[in-house]
Amino acid sequence: MLSRTADHLYWMARYIERAENAARVLDVTYNMSLVPTATGSDTDLWEAAVEITGNKEAFARDYDTANAKSVIQYLTMDSNNPSSIYSALRSARENARAVRVTMTTETWENINALWLEFDQFLRKDLTVEGLGEFCDWVKSRSHLFRGVCFGTMLRDEAFSFVRLGTFIERADNTARLLNIKYDFLMPAQYEAGGAVDYYEWSAVLRSVSAFQAYQKIYSDAIDPIRVSELLVLRHDMPRSLHACYDEILPIIEQVSANRQSETKRLAGELHAKLHYGKMQDIFQHGLHDFLESFIHSNHVLGQEIQRSFLSATV
Amino acid sequence: MSHTVEKFFDEMQANVGDVRSIYKAYQHWLKNVPTQQLAAKRAEAELLFRRVGITFNVYGEADGAERLIPFDVIPRLISSQEWAHLSAGVVQRVRALNMFLHDIYHKQDIIQAGIVPYTILSNPQYRPEMFGVDVPNQIYAHIAGVDLVRTSESQFYVLEDNLRTPSGVSYMLENRKMMMRLFPDLFRQYAVAPVEHYPQVLLNNLRSVAQSGVQDPTVVLLSPGAYNSAYFEHAFLAQQMGIELVEGQDLFVRNNAVFMRTTQGPRRVDVIYRRIDDDFIDPLVFKPDSMLGVPGLLSVYRNGGVTLANAVGTGAADDKATYIYVPEMIKFYLGEEPILQNVPTYELSKEDDLAYVLDHLDELVVKEVQGSGGYGMLVGPAATKQELAEFKLRILSRPSSYIAQPTLALSTCPTLVEQGIAPRHVDLRPFVLSGKSVSVVPGGLCRVALKEGSLVVNSSQGGGTKDTWVLERDDIQPQKTSQTNKQGKKEEVAC
Numbered sequence: 001m002l003s004r005t006a007d008h009l010y011w012m013a014r015y016i017e018r019a020e021n022a023a024r025v026l027d028v029t030y031n032m033s034l035v036p037t038a039t040g041s042d043t044d045l046w047e048a049a050v051e052i053t054g055n056k057e058a059f060a061r062d063y064d065t066a067n068a069k070s071v072i073q074y075l076t077m078d079s080n081n082p083s084s085i086y087s088a089l090r091s092a093r094e095n096a097r098a099v100r101v102t103m104t105t106e107t108w109e110n111i112n113a114l115w116l117e118f119d120q121f122l123r124k125d126l127t128v129e130g131l132g133e134f135c136d137w138v139k140s141r142s143h144l145f146r147g148v149c150f151g152t153m154l155r156d157e158a159f160s161f162v163r164l165g166t167f168i169e170r171a172d173n174t175a176r177l178l179n180i181k182y183d184f185l186m187p188a189q190y191e192a193g194g195a196v197d198y199y200e201w202s203a204v205l206r207s208v209s210a211f212q213a214y215q216k217i218y219s220d221a222i223d224p225i226r227v228s229e230l231l232v233l234r235h236d237m238p239r240s241l242h243a244c245y246d247e248i249l250p251i252i253e254q255v256s257a258n259r260q261s262e263t264k265r266l267a268g269e270l271h272a273k274l275h276y277g278k279m280q281d282i283f284q285h286g287l288h289d290f291l292e293s294f295i296h297s298n299h300v301l302g303q304e305i306q307r308s309f310l311s312a313t314v
Numbered sequence: 315m316s317h318t319v320e321k322f323f324d325e326m327q328a329n330v331g332d333v334r335s336i337y338k339a340y341q342h343w344l345k346n347v348p349t350q351q352l353a354a355k356r357a358e359a360e361l362l363f364r365r366v367g368i369t370f371n372v373y374g375e376a377d378g379a380e381r382l383i384p385f386d387v388i389p390r391l392i393s394s395q396e397w398a399h400l401s402a403g404v405v406q407r408v409r410a411l412n413m414f415l416h417d418i419y420h421k422q423d424i425i426q427a428g429i430v431p432y433t434i435l436s437n438p439q440y441r442p443e444m445f446g447v448d449v450p451n452q453i454y455a456h457i458a459g460v461d462l463v464r465t466s467e468s469q470f471y472v473l474e475d476n477l478r479t480p481s482g483v484s485y486m487l488e489n490r491k492m493m494m495r496l497f498p499d500l501f502r503q504y505a506v507a508p509v510e511h512y513p514q515v516l517l518n519n520l521r522s523v524a525q526s527g528v529q530d531p532t533v534v535l536l537s538p539g540a541y542n543s544a545y546f547e548h549a550f551l552a553q554q555m556g557i558e559l560v561e562g563q564d565l566f567v568r569n570n571a572v573f574m575r576t577t578q579g580p581r582r583v584d585v586i587y588r589r590i591d592d593d594f595i596d597p598l599v600f601k602p603d604s605m606l607g608v609p610g611l612l613s614v615y616r617n618g619g620v621t622l623a624n625a626v627g628t629g630a631a632d633d634k635a636t637y638i639y640v641p642e643m644i645k646f647y648l649g650e651e652p653i654l655q656n657v658p659t660y661e662l663s664k665e666d667d668l669a670y671v672l673d674h675l676d677e678l679v680v681k682e683v684q685g686s687g688g689y690g691m692l693v694g695p696a697a698t699k700q701e702l703a704e705f706k707l708r709i710l711s712r713p714s715s716y717i718a719q720p721t722l723a724l725s726t727c728p729t730l731v732e733q734g735i736a737p738r739h740v741d742l743r744p745f746v747l748s749g750k751s752v753s754v755v756p757g758g759l760c761r762v763a764l765k766e767g768s769l770v771v772n773s774s775q776g777g778g779t780k781d782t783w784v785l786e787r788d789d790i791q792p793q794k795t796s797q798t799n800k801q802g803k804k805e806e807v808a809c
Binding site: 002 | 365550552559560561563564575576578
């Protein structure tokens with residue numbers, strides 16, 4: 001297929017996924033901010049939300065302090081923030097519009113309807129009270145998008161690039177979330193089993209729809225190492241890094257056909273780390289370093305995909 | 315409005331109460347259908363068209379609003395006899411025009427013979443870059459849309475030949491699909507010649523004009539992109555033919571060949587069905603700031619590395635200044651008498667013609683030689699005194715940019731409008747395809763001026779479309795219906 005077409009489809013899916021992840025982070029941050037903290041300030045919390053989804057420096061340019069009001073504005077409707085839900089959904093729709101004839105009618109109508117509905121949220125001021133409803137709407141819209149793709153698209157290259165976009169973006173988001181929250185939640189005086197600890201780690205789990213899974217698998221107190229294992233190595237946890245690469249690797253092998261490439265090698269290497277990795281080893285070398293390196297490699301893979309399939313520069 | 319009815323030939327009723335034989339069965343059916351039911355069918359059609367996204371963008375409207383071209387549910391019928399005449403006429407014309415294009419870019423015999431003046435060579439649509447270039451099968455206008463109008467039972471005229479990037483064929487195809495869905499019973503009654511094979515014929519033709527030696531040519535459709543007014547049609551045709559819909563940025567030139575960027579690497583392109591004007595096709599040769607084209611394309615084309623359809627430089631033959639010579643071309647190249655006539659045309663570069671036109675401006679239609687889409691045109695009888703005066707000044711400042719024609723009494727066809735069913739003026743654009751041979755699919759784009767009395771059928775000027783039924787048999791008997799005529803439910807046909 002045409003590189004430009006694949007490019008639009010890939011980015012359409014990435015932007016939808018990005019919007020969903022922003023909504024998840026916001027929702028959870030807001031819920032956590034309701035739990036009283038030792039210092040009585042929730043600035044750290046809101047700053048972390050900015051860091052996961054966006055760019056701290058850019059935020060600091062436009063806003064004085066990180067609090068509920070400013071961060072909600074920055075991550076939802078701020079058109080200057082390329083990672084805001086507004087920007088992500090608009091980009092998704094623009095990408096879709098450019099290739100609407102190559103996607104199924106249902107897929108196009110779904111994205112178009114999403115944009116028309118979003119317009120209604122834009123018209124009224126998004127209040128803190130309305131945030132939960134808004135985040136739920138974004139999440140359910142993203143679920144619908146994946147469903148309509150899965151349910152109506154021919155299993156051809158177009159479908160492959162849509163899926164690829166979804167999982168590259170998701171892997172990035174899960175890794176960032178864990179990385180930031182880990183720093184934030186593992187202070188020097190780590191005291192396992194504390195009540196605040198419980199709320200905070202359970203919030204992390206909830207933000208990736210993993211709370212119930214955790215209970216089911218471990219049926220034990222929430223422990224940072226297990227949370228990390230669930231989000232990094234468990235292949236059966238749909239938003240884990242391993243699960244993302246279980247999707248990514250076969251897609252890349254398929255679209256590469258018989259061509260040997262750096263894209264294929266890199267995807268295989270990352271997948272192997274997640275597939276054969278052990279949590280104890282990762283912790284020994286430091287989870288933070290592991291995640292930093294993963295985020296970087298995932299980004300490089302994104303660039304390789306861009307170079308070899310989507311822009312086809314010669 | 316009964317006095318105006320007398321003046322125009324109506325496709326259904328040649329004279330009041332005298333229904334033309336091919337329309338008898340249809341008229342019988344129409345009599346028994348309440349107008350509300352027709353209106354409901356039209357609403358259903360609009361809904362379906364909107365869902366599929368058969369829209370066009372209107373230039374100059376706020377944020378390029380997408381609009382639907384109004385669709386009329388009452389078809390225009392053409393008898394098999396009429397079609398035999400019309401199709402022979404347009405095929406003859408396109409054959410001659412292709413020979414003319416080959417000639418003016420090679421030996422220029424027709425200029426030597428004094429039939430077409432040498433000024434053709436300074437026409438801005440004449441592309442000196444094409445001089446001496448050989449194109450496969452000597453075909454320049456692979457797709458031609460010939461606009462026909464009718465003024466009486468036997469009189470058809472050619473209004474213009476569109477040889478650059480004629481559009482509208484998607485409406486011919488989609489309107490037919492819609493009519494078959496809305497009125498299947500009528501199709502059982504009438505033997506309507508099918509048009510659905512158009513994309514296949516087009517694809518076969520495009521493949522046949524690849525450079526010799528190419529075994530399995532790759533054909534693409536080059537579009538200016540989603541913001542072009544005819545984008546829907548580009549996407550539609552590409553999909554129907556199963557070829558890639560590309561934009562300039564998807565193509566690049568290397569080693570005297572054109573390639574498209576695909577996820578599997580560069581892929582050679584052999585034939586480009588381009589829907590971009592000459593001016594924008596190659597920034598290295600034409601408009602340097604064009605982002606729509608492909609740098610270096612013309613050079614590959616001239617060296618025979620790729621085929622463009624239509625060829626570069628066809629505008630020299632469909633220009634309104636060239637139009638007047640088409641009947642002579644037919645005699646010169648084919649040794650035949652023209653089957654279809656031109657509209658008598660005044661050339662305002664000629665002093666006598668200019669004087670006559672300025673004296674009779676309120677009776678004539680004046681067109682810009684370069685204009686298209688109904689822009690920059692004066693319809694004398696419909697113009698105000700002020701408009702006439704203003705246009706006079708425009709003509710006087712550049713007389714050679716204009717031609718004038720008598721206001722034709724375009725035929726009317728019953729059309730569903732606000733007030734019920736009323737006659738509205740129509741034209742017809744059949745699409746002539748040239749490849750291995752020259753052919754025309756039986757049908758065309760029928761445009762209808764929806765405004766009462768209006769003679770301008772262009773969609774950009776408020777025109778709509780109808781399905782055109784070319785009949786395979788002309789002897790259709792009205793079907794006996796047991797349905798009783800519901801009194802008061804129908805409205806009288808207005809003419």
